[in-house]
Structure formats: structure tokens, C-alpha cells
Amino acid sequence: xxxxxxxxxFVNLYLVAYNQIVKGTIYDKNTKSVIYSASIYFNGTSAGxxxxxxxxxxxxxxxxxSMPLTISAIGYYSVALNxxxxxxxxxxxxxxxxxxxxxxxxxxxxxxxxxxxxxxIFRNEFLGTTGNSFSCTISNEDDIRFIYGSDEDTIKxxxxxxxxxxxxxxxxxxxxxxxxxEYYKQSTxxxxxxxxIFSKDSTADETKEKLYERKxxxxxxxxxxxxxxxxxxxxxxxxGFIVKNSASEIVGxxxxxxxxxNRTKYLKYHGGLGISYYTKQPTSFIVFLKDDIVFDANxxxxxxxxxxxxEMARQRIADLLPFEYSPKE
Numbered sequence: 001x002x003x004x005x006x007x008x009x010f011v012n013l014y015l016v017a018y019n020q021i022v023k024g025t026i027y028d029k030n031t032k033s034v035i036y037s038a039s040i041y042f043n044g045t046s047a048g049x050x051x052x053x054x055x056x057x058x059x060x061x062x063x064x065x066s067m068p069l070t071i072s073a074i075g076y077y078s079v080a081l082n083x084x085x086x087x088x089x090x091x092x093x094x095x096x097x098x099x100x101x102x103x104x105x106x107x108x109x110x111x112x113x114x115x116x117x118x119x120x121i122f123r124n125e126f127l128g129t130t131g132n133s134f135s136c137t138i139s140n141e142d143d144i145r146f147i148y149g150s151d152e153d154t155i156k157x158x159x160x161x162x163x164x165x166x167x168x169x170x171x172x173x174x175x176x177x178x179x180x181x182e183y184y185k186q187s188t189x190x191x192x193x194x195x196x197i198f199s200k201d202s203t204a205d206e207t208k209e210k211l212y213e214r215k216x217x218x219x220x221x222x223x224x225x226x227x228x229x230x231x232x233x234x235x236x237x238x239x240g241f242i243v244k245n246s247a248s249e250i251v252g253x254x255x256x257x258x259x260x261x262n263r264t265k266y267l268k269y270h271g272g273l274g275i276s277y278y279t280k281q282p283t284s285f286i287v288f289l290k291d292d293i294v295f296d297a298n299x300x301x302x303x304x305x306x307x308x309x310x311e312m313a314r315q316r317i318a319d320l321l322p323f324e325y326s327p328k329e
Contacts, residue, residue, distance in 0.1 A: 020062035024090030026055045026071060035094060038073035043195045044300065045323045066264055066296045070195045072177040074161055078195050118146045118155055121183055125190040128316030132219060135169035136318045157181040167318060170219060171201040171212035174317065198322035217327045219319045222277035224312050225299030231257065232265060232297045244274045258292065268292040275312070284312035298323040
């Protein structure tokens with residue numbers, strides 16, 4: 001009887017694990033033809049797969065239940081799926097990327113000087129200007145295009161292929177699917193969005209790996225990932241973070257974190273929040289773009305719901321770590 005009970009438990013555990021597999025097929029929204037070699041992944045991680053010749057895929061979502069599943073393909077806009085169903089295969093349709101015909105595409109020799117200037121701006125805003133950014137190289141800059149419309153104040157960029165970044169400081173190769181990049185000259189402000197996949201430097205020896213780890217830990221301490229992990233654990237004080245409102249009053253965990261189930265937590269507050277970390281100044285600021293922001297134990301947060309200012313806003317692609325990262329003692 002005991003053996004039967006153990007077998008029953010094992011079978012049920014197996015079925016639970018199996019039921020975390022999401023299956024689907026990816027199509028072109030216009031032609032309805034299947035898309036092969038599309039990337040299916042969790043944004044900001046190294047977990048992903050590719051669609052086969054029939055446009056089909058399957059992926060285990062058990063470790064990333066609260067995160068959206070992202071689908072990207074060359075020549076298409078990425079999509080992110082929430083509330084994934086494991087009960088029946090998904091049908092996913094991607095929109096082809098199109099650009100205004102009346103816009104000037106800056107890529108030929110007659111615009112060589114202008115392109116160089118635009119690339120400098122793009123690197124600074126996209127990679128950042130911290131120490132790690134100087135150890136990053138974009139291996140396919142020729143795939144980056146700059147376009148202008150009637151508004152000469154705005155630089156727009158897109159990439160015909162995923163942008164490939166070699167981060168020699170942190171030891172990652174990064175694949176970035178850029179959906180939008182805009183830089184506003186007069187205000188020197190910018191906006192970009194896209195999705196990112198990490199892979200480790202597999203050639204690193206023990207010495208190089210130790211160097212990577214020191215720099216990764218330095219990038220992690222006081223970062224947005226560090227903050228949201230500490231917030232999840234209700235451990236801001238021990239971790240070294242202080243959160244204040246616009247009146248400079250300290251705001252506690254119960255005032256900003258709400259939980260609707262055992263798996264999901266939300267950051268919510270009426271008004272902006274200031275975040276200081278004792279070894280990294282000045283203060284960072286959160287401006288809410290949505291009523292509440294879902295976040296996870298691994299440091300994931302709903303990026304489209306927050307605008308960052310201050311120290312944490314300086315953390316760009318060169319300082320990002322995959323959500324699987326865990327600092328070593």
C-alpha cells in the first residue's frame with residue numbers, strides 16, 4: 001500500500017511538471033504563413049527556444065510563471081504573452097516591421113558623418129556611460145539604421161536584425177531585439193524598448209570567471225534587480241535600501257506592496273518614490289505609469305509601468321544581469 005501511495009505521488013508530481021509545458025505555433029499576421037527560427041524566451045533571461053520548420057515550439061514555464069513569454073523574429077515586432085495556458089496550443093501572430101516611406105534612412109556614404117554622430121549617441125543611450133559600457137561592443141552596427149521625419153529634433157533608430165552585444169566586463173553575449181529607439185536632441189532625453197536574451201561566456205577559465213563575478217556583483221549591488229528582490233523578501237533595511245515619498249517620509253513594505261495570491265506581488269503607491277542605497281548615491285526615483293506594477297522574487301518587474309530617474313536610470317544594457325543571476329558569497 002505504501003509503495004502504491006508513493007507511486008501515486010510521483011505520478012502526480014510528474015503530471016504537474018509536465019503541465020508547465022506551453023506549446024504553440026507562430027505565424028505571419030499578414031500572410032498567415034508559419035515563421036521558423038523565431039525566438040521564444042523570457043525577457044531578461046537565458047531561458048528560451050526556437051520555433052521549428054513548422055513554426056512550432058514548446059517551452060517549460062515552471063520557473064517563470066509570473067513573467068510574460070516573449071516571441072521575437074527577424075523582421076517582426078516582438079510580442080509578450082501573459083496568463084499563459086498549458087491546456088491547448090497557442091497560435092501567435094507577429095506583425096512585420098514597416099517604416100514610413102517618406103522618412104530618410106541614414107545608411108549610405110553621403111550620410112557617413114551624420115551616421116557616425118548618431119551611432120555615438122545611440123551607444124551612449126543604449127549601452128550607457130558607466131564603466132561597464134566601455135567594455136561592450138556591438139558586433140553588427142551595420143544592421144542599425146537611423147531615420148528622420150519632418151521633426152529634425154528627433155533621431156529614430158531601428159535594427160533589421162537583433163543587435164548582438166559582447167559585454168566583456170560581465171562575461172555575457174547579449175541578443176537584443178530592438179522595437180523602438182528615439183532620442184530628442186533639444187531635451188537630450190531618449191526612449192527605447194525591446195527584449196533581451198543572455199548567454200554566458202562559455203570560454204572563460206576560472207580566473208576570468210572570478211573577474212566576471214566581481215564585476216557582476218558590483219553591478220548587482222544597489223541595482224533595480226537588487227531592489228525588487230529585497231522588496232519581495234520584505235528585506236529592504238537589511239539589504240541597505242531606504243524608500244521615501246515626496247515629503248521625505250520613510251515608506252514601509254506594507255504601504256507599497258500588495259499580494260493577490262501566493263505567487264504574485266504588486267508595487268503600488270499614489271505618488272512618486274525615492275530610493276536610496278547606502279553605498280550608491282545619489283537617490284533614484286520611481287514615477288508610476290500604471291496603478292500597480294507586478295514584480296517577482298527573481299527581480300523581474302513590469303518595466304513598462306515605471307519611469308526611472310536618478311542613479312538607477314543610468315543602468316542601461318551594459319549593466320544588466322540575467323534574472324537567473326545570484327551573487328556568490
